Amino acid sequence: MAIFTASLFEFIGEVFIYVLAFVALLVLIALLQLVVSMRVHKFVFPRFQSVLLDLLHPIIRALFDIFRLDPDQLDALDIRLKNIINEEAFAKTPVQDRIIVLPQCLRSIECPAQLSSKDGIQCAECGRCPIDAFKRDAEELGYKLYIVPGGTFVRRIIQDRRPKAVLGAGCFPDLIEGMRASEKAGIIPQGVLLDTLGCVETRVSWDRLYDKLYLGIARRQGP
Numbered sequence: 001m002a003i004f005t006a007s008l009f010e011f012i013g014e015v016f017i018y019v020l021a022f023v024a025l026l027v028l029i030a031l032l033q034l035v036v037s038m039r040v041h042k043f044v045f046p047r048f049q050s051v052l053l054d055l056l057h058p059i060i061r062a063l064f065d066i067f068r069l070d071p072d073q074l075d076a077l078d079i080r081l082k083n084i085i086n087e088e089a090f091a092k093t094p095v096q097d098r099i100i101v102l103p104q105c106l107r108s109i110e111c112p113a114q115l116s117s118k119d120g121i122q123c124a125e126c127g128r129c130p131i132d133a134f135k136r137d138a139e140e141l142g143y144k145l146y147i148v149p150g151g152t153f154v155r156r157i158i159q160d161r162r163p164k165a166v167l168g169a170g171c172f173p174d175l176i177e178g179m180r181a182s183e184k185a186g187i188i189p190q191g192v193l194l195d196t197l198g199c200v201e202t203r204v205s206w207d208r209l210y211d212k213l214y215l216g217i218a219r220r221q222g223p
């Protein structure tokens with residue numbers, strides 16, 4: 001019995017070491033891919049890279065902390081990766097199956113909109129912030145646009161609307177978490193990072209949002 005127990009512990013120890021070595025190898029591959037991607041400004045095997053980053057995110061983020069690297073850079077790369085690997089599928093999704101989710105912090109501080117418990121903040125199209133024009137253009141194309149006060153709202157809207165694709169804007173943690181959750185739920189994500197952080201009157205590149213808005217849709221020619 002004692003011999004059996006000893007060999008069992010030996011076996012578990014060996015398996016543990018193999019698993020540890022395998023994880024270390026994956027981390028090494030992910031880090032090498034990151035370094036090469038940053039040097040050549042191009043992602044190497046982007047889909048594989050994105051899977052590795054999602055799988056090993058806590059470990060790689062801890063390494064970034066240890067080596068005093070900016071962890072936001074890691075999230076920024078991950079967002080770019082997810083945009084690249086999902087762009088084609090997003091463009092092929094009918095616009096009626098896409099939704100847009102914008103954070104409430106993009107609004108004017110004098111926003112008169114009311115909050116609906118079902119659909120988020122109901123933009124009154126008052127013109128005090130750029131959401132007004134963007135919303136009109138998006139809805140004309142067939143999108144449904146939501147302004148949300150937080151992640152719980154996003155989950156509820158996704159449950160109710162069941163879109164096939166979602167275009168969102170947000171700060172680092174919200175955007176990357178939202179894009180990861182979308183992929184897990186089988187929803188095709190596209191995301192644009194906010195240019196400024198904070199809780200009120202944040203800014204975003206509306207040009208980049210428009211580029212994504214028109215993915216797979218021919219733009220109207222000017223007069």
Ligand code: SF4
Binds near residue numbers: 112129
């Ligand atoms: S345009 Fe809409 S979101 Fe912007 S401030 Fe006016 S009501 Fe609020």
